[in-house]
Amino acid sequence: MRGTLPRQAYIAAIDQGTTSTRCIVFDQNGNIISVAQREHRQIYPKPGWVEHDAEEIWQAVRFVLAEAISMAQLETGRIVALGITNQRETTVLWDRRTGRPVAPAIVWQDTRTDSLLPGLAGEAELFTERTGLPPATYFSGPKIRWLLDQDSELRARAERGEILFGTMDSWLVWNLTGRHVTDVTNASRTMLMNLRTLQWDDELLAALDVPSAMLPEIRSSAEVYGRTSDGIPVAAALGDQQAALFGHVCFAPGEAKGTYGSGSFLLMNTGHDPVRSKHGLLTTVGYKIGQAPAVYALEGAIAVTGSLVQWLRDNLGLISTAAEVETLAMTVPDNGGCYFVPAFSGLFAPHWRSDARGVIAGLTAFVTKGHLARAVLEATAFQTREVVEAMNADSGLALTTLQADGGMTVDNLLMQTLADTLAVPVVRPMVAETTSLGAAYAAGLATGYWPDTDSLRANWHKAAEWHPAMDEGTRAREYRNWQRAVQRTLYWTES
Numbered sequence: 001m002r003g004t005l006p007r008q009a010y011i012a013a014i015d016q017g018t019t020s021t022r023c024i025v026f027d028q029n030g031n032i033i034s035v036a037q038r039e040h041r042q043i044y045p046k047p048g049w050v051e052h053d054a055e056e057i058w059q060a061v062r063f064v065l066a067e068a069i070s071m072a073q074l075e076t077g078r079i080v081a082l083g084i085t086n087q088r089e090t091t092v093l094w095d096r097r098t099g100r101p102v103a104p105a106i107v108w109q110d111t112r113t114d115s116l117l118p119g120l121a122g123e124a125e126l127f128t129e130r131t132g133l134p135p136a137t138y139f140s141g142p143k144i145r146w147l148l149d150q151d152s153e154l155r156a157r158a159e160r161g162e163i164l165f166g167t168m169d170s171w172l173v174w175n176l177t178g179r180h181v182t183d184v185t186n187a188s189r190t191m192l193m194n195l196r197t198l199q200w201d202d203e204l205l206a207a208l209d210v211p212s213a214m215l216p217e218i219r220s221s222a223e224v225y226g227r228t229s230d231g232i233p234v235a236a237a238l239g240d241q242q243a244a245l246f247g248h249v250c251f252a253p254g255e256a257k258g259t260y261g262s263g264s265f266l267l268m269n270t271g272h273d274p275v276r277s278k279h280g281l282l283t284t285v286g287y288k289i290g291q292a293p294a295v296y297a298l299e300g301a302i303a304v305t306g307s308l309v310q311w312l313r314d315n316l317g318l319i320s321t322a323a324e325v326e327t328l329a330m331t332v333p334d335n336g337g338c339y340f341v342p343a344f345s346g347l348f349a350p351h352w353r354s355d356a357r358g359v360i361a362g363l364t365a366f367v368t369k370g371h372l373a374r375a376v377l378e379a380t381a382f383q384t385r386e387v388v389e390a391m392n393a394d395s396g397l398a399l400t401t402l403q404a405d406g407g408m409t410v411d412n413l414l415m416q417t418l419a420d421t422l423a424v425p426v427v428r429p430m431v432a433e434t435t436s437l438g439a440a441y442a443a444g445l446a447t448g449y450w451p452d453t454d455s456l457r458a459n460w461h462k463a464a465e466w467h468p469a470m471d472e473g474t475r476a477r478e479y480r481n482w483q484r485a486v487q488r489t490l491y492w493t494e495s
Helices: 054-071 112-131 140-149 152-159 168-177 202-208 240-247 306-314 324-329 369-395 412-422 434-447 453-459 472-487
Strands: 010-016 020-026 032-039 079-086 092-095 163-166 181-183 217-219 222-227 233-239 256-260 264-271 282-287 295-302 339-341 359-361 402-405 426-429 462-466
Touching (some): 010 054, 010 434, 020 054, 020 434, 079 240, 140 202, 168 181, 168 222, 168 233, 181 233, 222 434, 233 240, 240 264, 240 282, 240 434, 256 434, 264 369, 306 324, 339 369, 339 472, 359 472, 402 412, 412 426, 412 462, 412 472
Parallel strands (some): 402 426
Antiparallel strands (some): 020 032, 092 163, 222 233, 256 264, 282 295
């Protein structure tokens, strides 16, 4: 297929995120040619409710796609494929005939479905065994159920196939091509797909009372789903964290990436068999390229990392910009015996303790704001180590390198602290937009723009690398003290 590509061909990637949508055009070397971005509204109708306007997001996608191509001064024919990566779990219902949403999109952060969870407790083992996910408000299945429970006529129409469901990838592919499909990575976040068959599971559908007629066809992450009105092949879809894994070229078991933003997500490639976690992680599909077997991953979510730096800035006023945390932390050689566990809303992976609340442990009169700043950065590293140890224990593999992306990776002290705490090298890639790059790579594989994953590895370049520089005795002592601090966060709330 490579011989049929036009001269100076390019790949476009749509990154449909929680707060904005971007389109990035890449060349064959993975370099960014142009970027267009547009934000969309965050709608909070009630406490705990978070909604998006799916039609507004679609219009944003149309805008950024046209804008990015225009900024690159390219004819449409030079874009040989389009890949999509998206906020996961966000749930859209729309009318098959009109193509219009029938309700606001319920965002992944929304907790309105918590009242449904007690009724699913008896099926918890079924869900965990089949899907790798525990029943939680996070995932799409309960969101579908909630929407249908509010309107009996809507449920009847869904059962007749008149109402369609999709995560954001499905909604965009429908609007771009008219096809009702999803990929395995997004489907694996619904609580409705069997991880081994990669198909919707009738027992799971029955447990959640979701009609099969409304569900999209599950396809691989890299294949041509259809074409846009301009003839561009839509050739990839991956959930955002899986796309980042792919963009980091983590193609071998044991390779892992960490995305460091307000919170952080770590994914480890575990190969062609799903590994059921016994240590508080999620099992998910990492990616599936065409007809090749699916590759699975373990995922650990950390609730508070970058947002702790923002808290230090906005709530305590110890810094005026997020970047200053590194400068402040560098004024001292260590944490002065101070440890910060940011369990502001409980602890996520691997603890999953909603009763926990944040603590600063080890305070003495010696501790300064510099020690606090260093403890803030170390909190991200210690939480990462907890997830990595769970991944190693579940998978039987050992992390050898952590590929890191996200806004926090500009902090060189944090990167060194991660390397010291994990006792493995930490690498920051040349192209920081790894989520979009992963979607572009998958679309390029599907259309022959890149021949194979080996060519993608050759295409990948690191911008910086940090190696462990801490002795083992210090590393063990600091981590032991962190674990003691974690214990002091537990049982804080009575509910």
